Amino acid sequence: MKILFIGVDIMKKILENKNKLILSALNNTDKVLEVFNSSLEGISEKEADKRLKEYGLNKIPHKNKKTILKRIAEGFINPFTLILFALAIISIFTDILIPFFKNEEISFLTVIIISTMITVSGLIRFIQEYKSDNASEKLLNMIKSSSIVLRENIKKEINSENLTVGDIVFINAGNIIPADIRIIESNNLTVSQSVLTGESEPLEKNNSVCNEELESVTDYSNIVFMGSNVISGDAKGIVINIGKDAFLGDIANELSNINEIDTSFTKGINSVSWLLIRFMSIMTPVVFFINGFTKGNWIEALLFAISIAVGLTPEMLPMIVSACLAKGAVSMSKQKTIIKNLNSIQSFGAMNILCTDKTGTLTMDKISLKHYFDINGNENKNVLDLAYLNSYFQNGYRNVLDNAIIEYVEHNEKNFNNKELENYIKINEIPFDFIRRRLSILLKENNNIKMITKGAFEEMISICSYVYDDEKVSKITELQREELNKKINSLNDRGMRVIALAVKDIKINDENQLQDLEEIKKLENEMVLVGYLAFLDPPKESSYEAIKKLNEYGVDVKILTGDNEKTTINVCNKLGININGILLGNEIDKLNDDELKIKAKKANIFAKLYPHQKSRIVSVLKDDDNTVGFMGDGINDVLAMKMADISISVDSAFDIAKEAADIILLEKDLTVLEKGIIEGRKTYANMIKYIKITASSNFGNMFSVLMASILLPFIPMQSVHLIILNLIYDLSCTSIPWDNVDKEFLKLPRKWDASSIGNFMCWMGPVSSIFDWSTYLIMYFIFCPLFVSNGILYNKLGNYYNGADLANIKTMYTSMFQSGWFIESICTQVLVIYMIRTAKIPFIESRPSKQVFLLTFSSIIILSIVPFTNLGHHLGFVSLPKTYFIFLVPCIFAYILLVTLLKKVYIRKFGELL
Known part of the structure; x- marks a missing residue:
C-alpha cells in the first residue's frame, strides 16, 4: 500500500471537495441548486466566465504530459549514460587530477569525448521525442471533447474544458463523464466506474436523494464522476467539481505514479540493454587485471579498461530506439494518424490480424x-x-x-x-x-x-x-x-x-x-x-484494394459486425472480397475457447455479434500467437479494443472508444492503416539493425580485446584511440533511424524476439574477431618489424637496443601497431553496417539511405586520414606505409565476403537475418 505524504492545505482541499459531493448526494435538487448558485435554466455566460477564472479550466494533470525538464532528463538519464558519466568522473581523476599533482601532462580529451557522447545521445533523443510529441499534440488538439450544457435556458455544445461549477450538463450513452455531477434528471442511466474503482460491472444511477452517508463517495447512486463512462441511458445534472478538484483529480498524483505495464517490446529492449551492460561489467575488470599483471603499468591498464568500458557501452541504444519510434510517429502524423502510445508503433508493424467493423471501413459510413x-x-x-x-x-x-x-x-x-x-x-x-x-x-x-x-x-x-x-x-x-x-x-x-x-x-x-x-x-x-x-450504406470502392494490400503485407482482415451476415456478404461480394468462412454470434456461444480458436482462424466474417463476443474472438486469436489489432468507434467495440494488442479508433468515435485507443485516425480508411503498418515495420527494422549490429560488434570486440590483452606485450590501442573510435562509430550509427528498408522485409509482420539477438550475436560477433586477430598477426610479425625495427620482433628488441633507443623503438613499434588496428577497426566496424542492414547484396540489390552512406563513409575517410596528420601524431598515431593498404583492401574484401557467406548460412538456418 502506498503512503502519500500530502500537505495540510491539499488535504483540506480534498476533504472540501469530498464534502461537496456528500452534501449534494444527501440533499434534494432545489437545495443543491441553491448551494451552487445555479438554476434549472443554467448559469449565464457572464457567470460562467467568472467561475472559469475562479476554478480554472476543467482539466486534470495528465500523467503523460511532460515538462521540458522532464523530457531533457529522460533524454540524458538511462543506464548507459550513467555508466559514461561514471567513466567521465574516473577519467577526470586519471587524466587530469593525478597528472596535475604529479606535474605530468594533463589530457582533457577523454573527458571531452565522453561528454560529447552523452550530449549527442541525449540531445538527439530529446529532439526526436519532442518533435514526435508536438506532432501528436497538434493533431490531438484537432479532436475536441465537447459537452452539451444549458446556459440561460439555451442548450449549447461547448468544449469540455470550459465546463464549470454550477453548469447544467446533459450526458448520454457513449459519453465519458466530463466532471463530478449530481444527477437531477435521469432515464435508465447505467455507468461504468471501473477507471475509479476497478469494478467492471456497470452501476445504475438516478436522481433520487440518498438518505444516509456512505463509506465511499463512489457508492452514491445520484453522483457520477469525471472519467467514468455512460453505458446506457441519459441524464441531466449539475456540475459539482471540475478539473483537479474532481474526484479523479484528487487521485491524479497517485495515478501518475502507476507505471505502464511493459510490453514484449520494452521487455526485449531492456533484456538486450542489461545483457550488454553485463558484458561490459565482466570484461572491464578482466581486461584491467590482465593488462595490469602482464604489462605492469596499472594506471595505463585502468585507462585502457575505462576505454573498453566506453567501447562496450551501447550508449546510443536509447537514442536509436527513441529516434526510430519518434520518426515513425512524426511520419504517421503527416498521414493524419495520432500515436497516443509511442511503443504501439512497433505493435502496429507486428500486427498480423486486423479485426474491424463493416461500417466505415468496407462502406462509406453514409447511411x-x-x-x-x-x-x-x-x-x-x-x-x-x-x-x-x-x-x-x-x-x-x-x-x-x-x-x-x-x-x-x-x-x-x-x-x-x-x-x-x-x-x-x-x-x-x-x-x-x-x-x-x-x-x-x-x-x-x-x-x-x-x-x-x-x-x-x-x-x-x-x-x-x-x-x-x-x-x-x-x-x-x-x-x-x-x-x-x-x-x-x-x-x-x-x-x-x-x-x-x-x-x-x-x-x-x-x-x-x-x-x-x-x-x-x-x-x-x-x-x-x-x-x-x-x-x-454504399460500399467503399477503395476497400477492396486496401484489404488486398493489407493481405500482401501479411495482415489478415476479419470483419466483426453486429449486422446480419447477408448484408455483410453482399458488401464483400460487391467489393470482390473473398469469404473464407462465416461465424455467427449464436454459433460462437455454443463453442468453447479451443473450438472457437479453430473456427476463428479460418473465418473472416463474424456477424450478429454482441460486444463480449467481439472481445472473446480477439482473445482466442491472441492466444493463437497472433498480434491482433482492433479498429472500432462505438461503445460495443471498447471491450474488444482493450483486449487487442493494438487498438485503433477514429476522431469521430465515441469518447470511450477514443480513450481506449492506442492510435487515432483522422480518416476512417483502411488505406491509412496500410501506411501505418509499413511505418511500424520500418521502425522495427531500423531498431533491430542497430541492436544486432551493436550486440554482435561488442561480442566480437570482447574476444579481440581479451586475446590482445593476454598475448600482446603492450596495450593494443591507446585509451584515447578507443574513445575516438567509439565516438565516430556512434555518430555514424545515428543515421540508422533514417535508413531505407528492403521492400521484402516490409511484406511480413514480425514480433519482437529477444532470443534471435543472442543467436545473431554468437554467429556474427566472432567474424570481426577473426580479422582483428589477422591484423594483430600481420602488424606484429610483418609490418612493425619490417618498417620499424629492421625485422626484429617486439619481444626481442631488448637484445639489440637499450636506453633511449629502446624506448623510442618500442614506442614506434606500438604506435604503428595501434595505428594499423585503429584503421582496420573503423573500416570493419562501419562496413559491417552495410552487410547486416539487409539480407541482400549491399549496394547492388539494396541501397542504404543517403544519411547512412554519407555518415559512414565520412567516418571511414576521416579516421583513415587522422594517423597521417599532425593531430594524429599528437594523439600517438604514426603514418602507415602504403603497403599497409595493400594488405587492408583484400582484408576488408575477405571480411565482407565471409560476412556475406555467413549471412546466407544464418538465413538458411534461422529463416531471416533481422
Missing part, C-alpha cells in the same frame, strides 16, 4: 433511408411517421439509423410539421442494449399511451404476435412470417440493413407504474408488427 415498407412490401407513410417518433423522442445514444430517419423526414417530407410533435408527451423509454437489440418509447397522445419499438428484425419478430394489415390488426400467421423473412433476406442480399417497427397500445390506470424500467420491459411482448425500414 441513408431507402425504403419504409408495410408488411406487404408497400411504401407506407405510417411506418415512417412511427419510426420518426421513436428516433426523435429517444434520449439515449442516437445512432446512425436514427439520424438517417430524422434527416429523411425533416428534409424530404413536404408536409412535415415540427409543431405536431407537441401533441405527444413522452412517458418513458427502454434504451437500446446489445442483448435485446431494440429500443422502445412510451408516448401519450390524447390520453392514449402507445409503445413504439424498433430494432433488429429477428429480435422484433420474436416479440410480435400481431400484424397491421389493410388498416386492421390481425394475428400473425406462419405464412406471413415466412413471407416477411423472404422479403428481409432479399433486402439483405442487396446489401441493405433492415430494422422492424412495432406498436402496442398500453392500457393502464396509474401512469406512475410506467416509471419502473423492469416493469415496462415486460410490456415488450404481443406487439403489432407495422412494417420495416431499409437503409443503405
